Amino acid sequence: MSIQDTFVFTDEKFADLQLLRYQVKGFDQLTLRQKCLIYYLSEAALWGRDILWDQNCRCNLPVRNLLEAIYKHYAGDRTEQEFQDFTVYLKRVWFSSGIHHHYGCQKIIPAFSEAFLRQAASQLPPGVLKLAEGQTVAHLLDTLCPIIFSPHILAKRVNQADGEDLLLTSACNYYEEGITQQEAEQFYTRQKKDGDPDRPVMHGMNSRLVRRADGRLAEDTYRSGGLYGKAIDHIIRMLQAALPYAENEQQKAVISTLISFYRTGDLHTFDRYAIEWVADTASQVDFVNGFTEVYGDPLGLKASWEGYAYFTDAEASTRAQKLSDNAQWFEDHSPINPAYRKPVCKGVSASVVTAAMLGGDLYPSSAIGINLPNSNWIRSEHGSKSVTIGNLIHAYDEAAKTGGMLKEFVIDEATLQMVTQYNACCDSLHTDLHECLGHGSGRLRPGVDPDALKAYSSTIEEARADLFGLYYIADKKMLQLGLLPCKEAYQAQYYTYMMNGLISQLVRIEPGHQIEEAHMRNRALIARWTLAHAPEAARMVKREGKTYVKVTDYPALRTAFGTLLAEVQRIKSEGDYEAARLLVETYGVQVDAPLHQEIRQRYQALHLAPYKGFINPRYEAQTDGQGHITDIQVTYGEPYDQQMLRYSEQYATLSHSTR
Ligand code: ZN
Numbered sequence: 001m002s003i004q005d006t007f008v009f010t011d012e013k014f015a016d017l018q019l020l021r022y023q024v025k026g027f028d029q030l031t032l033r034q035k036c037l038i039y040y041l042s043e044a045a046l047w048g049r050d051i052l053w054d055q056n057c058r059c060n061l062p063v064r065n066l067l068e069a070i071y072k073h074y075a076g077d078r079t080e081q082e083f084q085d086f087t088v089y090l091k092r093v094w095f096s097s098g099i100h101h102h103y104g105c106q107k108i109i110p111a112f113s114e115a116f117l118r119q120a121a122s123q124l125p126p127g128v129l130k131l132a133e134g135q136t137v138a139h140l141l142d143t144l145c146p147i148i149f150s151p152h153i154l155a156k157r158v159n160q161a162d163g164e165d166l167l168l169t170s171a172c173n174y175y176e177e178g179i180t181q182q183e184a185e186q187f188y189t190r191q192k193k194d195g196d197p198d199r200p201v202m203h204g205m206n207s208r209l210v211r212r213a214d215g216r217l218a219e220d221t222y223r224s225g226g227l228y229g230k231a232i233d234h235i236i237r238m239l240q241a242a243l244p245y246a247e248n249e250q251q252k253a254v255i256s257t258l259i260s261f262y263r264t265g266d267l268h269t270f271d272r273y274a275i276e277w278v279a280d281t282a283s284q285v286d287f288v289n290g291f292t293e294v295y296g297d298p299l300g301l302k303a304s305w306e307g308y309a310y311f312t313d314a315e316a317s318t319r320a321q322k323l324s325d326n327a328q329w330f331e332d333h334s335p336i337n338p339a340y341r342k343p344v345c346k347g348v349s350a351s352v353v354t355a356a357m358l359g360g361d362l363y364p365s366s367a368i369g370i371n372l373p374n375s376n377w378i379r380s381e382h383g384s385k386s387v388t389i390g391n392l393i394h395a396y397d398e399a400a401k402t403g404g405m406l407k408e409f410v411i412d413e414a415t416l417q418m419v420t421q422y423n424a425c426c427d428s429l430h431t432d433l434h435e436c437l438g439h440g441s442g443r444l445r446p447g448v449d450p451d452a453l454k455a456y457s458s459t460i461e462e463a464r465a466d467l468f469g470l471y472y473i474a475d476k477k478m479l480q481l482g483l484l485p486c487k488e489a490y491q492a493q494y495y496t497y498m499m500n501g502l503i504s505q506l507v508r509i510e511p512g513h514q515i516e517e518a519h520m521r522n523r524a525l526i527a528r529w530t531l532a533h534a535p536e537a538a539r540m541v542k543r544e545g546k547t548y549v550k551v552t553d554y555p556a557l558r559t560a561f562g563t564l565l566a567e568v569q570r571i572k573s574e575g576d577y578e579a580a581r582l583l584v585e586t587y588g589v590q591v592d593a594p595l596h597q598e599i600r601q602r603y604q605a606l607h608l609a610p611y612k613g614f615i616n617p618r619y620e621a622q623t624d625g626q627g628h629i630t631d632i633q634v635t636y637g638e639p640y641d642q643q644m645l646r647y648s649e650q651y652a653t654l655s656h657s658t659r
Contacts, residue, residue, distance in 0.1 A: 012640055014088045016508075017095050018609035019364065019640050022395045024356050024617055026313065027634050033245050034285050035632040038309050038356045039619050040242035041287045045307025045359030047234040048289075049097075049647055050654040051222070052305045052360045055296065056098035056157060058173045059147045061654055063099055066144055068648055069128045070120045071641075085111035086120070094644040095364055095613055099148065100157035100171060102365050103517055103611060104510060107155055107171075114149050117141070158298050160455055160516050162585060166298035174302035176210040179217065181299070184209055187217045188301060192449075199377045200450075201267035204301040206291045222291060222305075223265030231653035232262050235289065235307075247283040254280050258289065274373035278382045285311045286353070286385075288370065293361060295518060300457055307359030308370070313390050316352035320388065320432045322481045330437050330472060335562035340573040342380070342443050352390045357616055364613030368392050369435040376450045379440060386435040388428065396612065397424055404606050406496075409504050411541070411548040415495060422485070422492035429483055430469045430493050437472070438465030445573050452575025456584050458518035460572055463525055467565035470497060470526070474558045491554050498538055498549045498557075501527025506596050507603040508610045514589050525588035526564065532587070534560035546602065547595060615640055 012019050027035070053060040067090045074083065089110040096102035110117075118141055121129070131140060146153050154171035161169070167181045175184055191203045207219035208227055220227040224236060239259050246252040257273040260266075270290075280286070287310065291303035323330075327345040334341055358366050371386040373379065406423075410416040442464070444450060453460050472478070474490040484490065501523035508520065515521050531538060537556035541548055551557060571579045603610075618638055622631045638646075 013609050015092050016610050017092065018399065018612045019615050020395045020399055020612055021615050021636055022355055022391045022617075023636070024354060024634055025391055026311070026354055027356065030285075030311065032629070032631065034247070034311065036621075036629055037242055037245035037247070037285045038311065039621055039629075039632045040238050040245065041285070041289070041309035042357035042359075042619055044235050044238035044242065044289050045287070045309050045357045046647065046651050047238060047653065048231055048305045048307055048360045049363075049651050051228045051231050052097050054228070054654055055173055055302075055304050056096075057100060057154060057171045059144070059154065060093075060098035062140070063144055063148060064093065064648065065130055066121065066140065067093060068645060069124055070117075072645065073124050073128055074120055075123060076120070082112045082116040086116065091640065094640075095611075097361070097363075098157070099154070103508060104513065105157040105159075105516055106510065106513065107151060109151055110148060114145050117145065117148070158296060158516070160298060161514075162581070166455065170298045172296055172298070174208055174297050176208065179209055179211060183217060184299060188299075199271075199381075201271055202301075202303075202375055203267070205294070205303040206265055206267070206270070207302070221265035224263045226265060228305075228654070234651075234653060236262050239289070247285060248280075250276070250280045251283045261290070271375060271378060274375060274378050275382050278373065278378065278385055281385070285309070286387075288362075288372065292372065292374070294374070295458060296361070298455060300451070300455065303374075304361040306361040307357070308355070308362050309357040310353040310355050310387065310389065313352045313354050316390050319428070319483060320351055320386070320436050322483065323432055323436045326477070326481070327437060327440070329477070330468075331441055333475075334441060334468070334565070334569075335471060336442065336566045336569040337573075340442050340445070340569050342441065345440070351385075351387050353387045354391045355389050357619075358614060364615065365611065366392055366614055368396070369431045371435045371439045376444065380443060384440050386440070388431050388435060392614065393428060393431070395614070399612060405504060405603075405608065408602055408606060409499055409548070410495070411543075411550055415551075418488070419492045419495055422489040423496060425484065426473065426489060426493035426496075429478070430466075430473055430497075433469035433472055434465040438468035441468055442569050442573065444575070448573065448575040453572065453577055453580045456577070456580040459521040459525065459584050459588060460568060460580050462519050462522040464565070464568045464572060466497075466522055466526060467561055467568060470494070470561040471558065471565055474554070491551075494554055494557050495549070495551055497523070498527050498530070498551060501525075502531070502540065502549055503547065503595075503599055504603075506591065506599045509591060509596065511596065511600070514591055521584060521588035525584060526561070528587040529564055529583070530557065530560045533563070545598075547598060615643055618643075 050061060053064065071087070071090055076083065089108065089112065092108050093099055096108065100107050121137055121141055129137060129140065156169065157171050159166055159169040165181045167175050167179055167184055187209065188203050192200065195201065204219070207221045209217055210220050212218050222228045222232065224232050236259050239255050243252060243255050246255060254273065254276045257269065257276050261269040261273050288306060288308040290305065292306050294300045294303050296304040331342050331345045358364070369386070369388045371384055373384060406416060406419060410419055439461070451457065470493070473493050478484040478490070479487055505520055505523060509515060515524050531540070534556055537553045537560055538549060538551045541550045570576070571583070615638065617634050617636050620633050620635070621629045622633060624630050
């Protein structure tokens with residue numbers, strides 16, 4: 001029994017952010033052994049926090065150290081405006097795991113003055129700032145103030161602007177300063193020549209590219225004894241503690257192989273781990289822990305660290321399982337060139353899970369679906385595992401109910417009613433189609449480099465999965481499988497998808513900026529391409545000065561999605577970089593300034609936060625006094641700032657001084 005049941009969904013709101021809580025429903029029904037497994041996997045998910053902060057930008061940890069010291073020890077008036085502004089800035093930096101916006105990647109500019117920061121820092125009690133040997137507080141501030149206040153220094157975490165040197169203009173820390181895009185691309189082109197061309201390892205994913213004293217480029221590998229070794233040793237320790245509680249032999253192999261990977265940094269070992277992980281479909285408790293997604297690297301090679309512990313929600317998984325069981329049918333009927341269909345669709349496993357702990361790049365802002373591994377050849381030979389995260393989706397839905405977004409942006413009462421009625425079931429179904437089938441479908445033409453689309457690959461891949469879902473959600477098959485209540489229900493998804501891609505997602509973009517993030521680019525691309533190529537299906541209309549999407553022919557919209565899916569699959573299968581560039585740059589990037597301004601004004605009048613993240617629950621082990629765990633208790637009450645400060649203290653692994 002849980003002692004504390006003070007569960008609340010929404011917590012706090014500041015800037016463009018809102019913190020929610022997610023409930024770990026069903027935790028109390030797990031066996032003690034499973035609870036212990038989750039406990040240690042959760043600890044492993046938290047120990048890599050500092051890795052991500054350092055990956056995002058080399059200045060993040062020193063800045064966090066300075067800000068947290070002031071937040072804890074500030075002796076002035078905490079109710080005055082500058083301190084309030086300072087607090088908002090710190091909370092935003094926590095949310096983004098660094099000084100750049102977690103989604104838009106631009107630097108967060110503080111509302112308080114440099115004079116305030118210098119004054120506050122100079123009055124700190126001696127010893128609370130971790131200074132490097134010989135460093136003074138004044139020297140630290142001279143280093144950090146330009147980084148915090150100047151909009152021009154380290155301006156973007158990930159720059160994707162076509163035609164610029166993407167490494168020299170990005171602040172992320174995957175490449176040593178001064179290494180150019182061309183140098184890095186040449187380095188990895190050479191690396192790719194070695195090894196098995198049919199089963200390539202993911203070159204560069206677990207290292208920082210540096211320049212040695214003799215000028216040659218080399219990799220500093222993330223591993224025990226290497227870069228981030230101290231954090232990795234703690235993760236290994238927690239994985240070892242989890243091992244005795246593994247649910248079966250297969251899961252033991254997964255954990256042991258991951259430990260070997262962390263010890264060696266060897267990418268073949270990583271592939272073996274991924275294969276073992278895919279093969280473990282029997283365990284109810286599962287996890288992700290490691291260098292995983294490449295969105296934080298402008299070249300799409302280097303993976304950010306993330307950690308995640310979860311368990312299967314058996315009831316909700318039936319839905320996803322129905323799709324998985326029919327994977328081959330979907331593949332065979334896909335409206336793409338038959339040469340690019342997978343002849344045998346294998347091992348597409350899917351389930352709905354309950355998140356138990358979020359860490360690294362999944363905290364506090366988290367994906368609601370996960371599809372891994374990312375290696376193309378492992379996916380086609382061994383399959384992939386796909387999960388949608390039920391309790392996070394539920395928390396979002398609860399927050400959206402009170403929002404008012406739909407009422408403002410949906411064109412009329414009849415459409416609003418239809419959307420409200422079917423949106424929730426359509427949303428989960430589209431996510432399932434995207435994750436369970438979309439990413440796993442299709443194949444490359446033999447000999448095509450999986451990285452051929454370079455900076456455009458993430459956007460094209462997300463578009464492919466989204467289009468697959470959009471095309472099939474309107475199929476009779478959904479009714480036959482009992483996944484939608486009626487044959488019009490899909491229209492809710494079509495309407496909201498178009499509305500989001502054309503209108504509502506613009507609220508997330510700052511004035512004067514373009515669309516940068518892969519998922520946002522993909523949604524804009526699909527919606528705008530459809531408007532341009534199927535004007536009979538949908539158009540933009542203006543009513544009383546407000547812009548809306550009007551869908552006039554839903555079946556025609558489906559045909560358009562199918563046509564675009566075929567083209568996007570062709571681009572991916574053939575590695576047609578030029579076509580990818582043209583498609584993304586034409587439809588996925590630009591923002592129409594007057595429309596943008598209108599949408600932002602309408603949105604601001606609603607007083608909502610466009611981005612949401614989650615506060616983690618807390619697990620505490622009860623012991624019998626002789627070191628044996630008798631139960632694990634989950635509690636939810638921890639405030640956002642307390643959780644962040646506790647993590648910074650408890651899971652500190654990297655040096656806080658600037659290098
Ligand atoms: Zn996706």
